Amino acid sequence: MEMKDVTDQAICQTTLYVESATLELDEGRLTIRQSQKQFARQQSIQVQYLHVLWAHATTEQLTIHFAAERHKVLNAATRVFQLLDQDTSSSRVQAWIQLLLDRAYGASKPRKHLKIYLNPVSGKGSAVKLYHRYAEPLFEGARCHVELHETCYSGHASWSVREDRDIDSWDAIVCCSGDGLPYEVINGIAQRDDAGYILRNVPIVQLPGGSGNAMCVNMFKTTSFSHAALYTIKGIRQPIDLMSVTQGDKRYISFLSQNIGLLAECDLDTENMRFLGGQRFAVGFLQRLFNPPVYGCDLAVYNPASEHLTDPCAGRLGSQFDVEGRHGLPDLQFGSVNDSLPESWKWEHHPTLSVFFAGQFPFVDAKSKVFPDANHDDGLVDIIIMDSRIGARKLLQLFKRVPEGNHLAMREVHHRKVSAYRVVPARTRGAFSIDGERSSFQTFQVEVHPQLGMTLVAPTGVEER
Numbered sequence: 001m002e003m004k005d006v007t008d009q010a011i012c013q014t015t016l017y018v019e020s021a022t023l024e025l026d027e028g029r030l031t032i033r034q035s036q037k038q039f040a041r042q043q044s045i046q047v048q049y050l051h052v053l054w055a056h057a058t059t060e061q062l063t064i065h066f067a068a069e070r071h072k073v074l075n076a077a078t079r080v081f082q083l084l085d086q087d088t089s090s091s092r093v094q095a096w097i098q099l100l101l102d103r104a105y106g107a108s109k110p111r112k113h114l115k116i117y118l119n120p121v122s123g124k125g126s127a128v129k130l131y132h133r134y135a136e137p138l139f140e141g142a143r144c145h146v147e148l149h150e151t152c153y154s155g156h157a158s159w160s161v162r163e164d165r166d167i168d169s170w171d172a173i174v175c176c177s178g179d180g181l182p183y184e185v186i187n188g189i190a191q192r193d194d195a196g197y198i199l200r201n202v203p204i205v206q207l208p209g210g211s212g213n214a215m216c217v218n219m220f221k222t223t224s225f226s227h228a229a230l231y232t233i234k235g236i237r238q239p240i241d242l243m244s245v246t247q248g249d250k251r252y253i254s255f256l257s258q259n260i261g262l263l264a265e266c267d268l269d270t271e272n273m274r275f276l277g278g279q280r281f282a283v284g285f286l287q288r289l290f291n292p293p294v295y296g297c298d299l300a301v302y303n304p305a306s307e308h309l310t311d312p313c314a315g316r317l318g319s320q321f322d323v324e325g326r327h328g329l330p331d332l333q334f335g336s337v338n339d340s341l342p343e344s345w346k347w348e349h350h351p352t353l354s355v356f357f358a359g360q361f362p363f364v365d366a367k368s369k370v371f372p373d374a375n376h377d378d379g380l381v382d383i384i385i386m387d388s389r390i391g392a393r394k395l396l397q398l399f400k401r402v403p404e405g406n407h408l409a410m411r412e413v414h415h416r417k418v419s420a421y422r423v424v425p426a427r428t429r430g431a432f433s434i435d436g437e438r439s440s441f442q443t444f445q446v447e448v449h450p451q452l453g454m455t456l457v458a459p460t461g462v463e464e465r
């Protein structure tokens with residue numbers, strides 16, 4: 001074939017002439033050149049492939065659904081084009097649509113089946129409005145199959161996922177909420193006989209309906225509701241680590257953090273200031289600035305050898321269970337909090353500790369990059385600890401540095417990565433949260449389960465918003 005013929009054929013595949021417009025599949029985007037008789041010149045519209053939701057044709061018309069960005073918000077938009085006579089019922093139109101959708105979805109599954117839990121009391125209570133205003137039209141435009149459940153009580157989502165016989169048929173479980181609902185969903189699944197299989201295979205994602213929204217911030221790198229909805233539609237599967245927290249005879253599964261002391265108080269003991277939104281944490285912090293609480297404790301860590309820190313796969317100690325097959329939660333590699341610790345664990349005494357914070361994602365909310373170099377799938381959990389005698393000036397410095405994650409450079413902040421740890425508090429009462437949810441204040445032990453969880457991430461090339 002002549003070079004010219006090859007070029008002509010390629011243009012033919014990527015260019016579609018419709019009535020009064022030319023549609024071109026360019027590098028990274030669809031370009032619509034519309035020649036409108038009332039305008040002297042051609043009008044051109046460009047739509048990134050990321051924003052293309054769906055396209056289909058009848059014998060006469062081609063319809064393209066996409067997300068149009070205006071003032072940093074995505075809205076569902078539709079363009080309908082009249083096909084030219086020779087193209088009606090043509091396989092060329094179908095081939096062009098297929099090429100457009102291939103570029104629009106890449107490795108992501110189109111027309112996802114989404115099970116959505118909507119928490120009407122999340123954050124300031126606006127999750128329902130946000131969902132119907134921003135997410136629903138995009139899901140419709142993308143032809144997603146949606147099953148929507150508004151949660152009626154605390155524990156509703158947990159019960160629902162525990163009882164769902166077809167849970168593995170969903171392409172994602174979407175929590176339109178704060179971080180409390182994903183935590184509830186994960187722990188509901190954890191009670192199933194096939195927990196390990198479901199956690200590993202069914203992605204759990206968040207649309208940011210709460211005040212923290214850490215899962216969304218870390219995985220979709222946005223706090224924008226409409227963008228999170230688009231990234232759910234276009235999301236790529238991504239395994240993440242989960243952590244077992246044992247306390248007494250209970251076992252919880254944590255995806256985000258464990259927090260005791262000063263910072264836990266700023267979150268948990270300011271619930272009565274919910275009307276302040278994200279500001280309540282700052283108010284709680286300032287209230288404690290000159291007299292930080294003392295949370296003396298003994299801490300034991302299983303500190304992977306230094307080679308763990310350089311080998312990205314080295315933390316994956318617990319990956320011994322099968323990926324296939326149906327089975328419950330993985331065994332606890334180090335036993336529970338009730339077992340005696342192996343000798344390889346090191347005990348430390350911290351009588352004047354004020355902050356103990358452990359987590360596996362960089363952000364614990366959109367404005368707090370507490371663990372800047374944390375990695376969600378390396379089999380390790382980051383821990384920071386800080387003494388109560390740090391002083392108000394340094395505490396304030398810490399507060400100012402956390403949004404950018406520069407606080408780790410402070411001498412007073414001790415940071416490390418481990419695969420398991422135990423905390424034995426000296427006090428009998430105090431603030432302790434798992435994934436931001438208040439938990440009983442008593443000795444607890446944590447171990448990381450490498451890549452036990454599954455979520456969706458924004459396609460590559462998406463910038464932080």
Ligand SMILES: Nc1ncnc2c1ncn2[C@@H]1O[C@H](COP(=O)(O)OP(=O)(O)OP(=O)(O)O)[C@@H](O)[C@H]1O
Nearest residue numbers: 122123151152153154177178179180181210211212
């Ligand atoms: N209809 C409901 N009524 C009362 N509580 C509910 C209802 N539905 C869900 N919940 C509970 O609300 C709790 C908080 O949920 P979520 O994390 O979504 O919001 P939030 O706490 O406002 O968000 P954030 O953690 O970001 O502040 C969850 O533990 C969940 O069990």
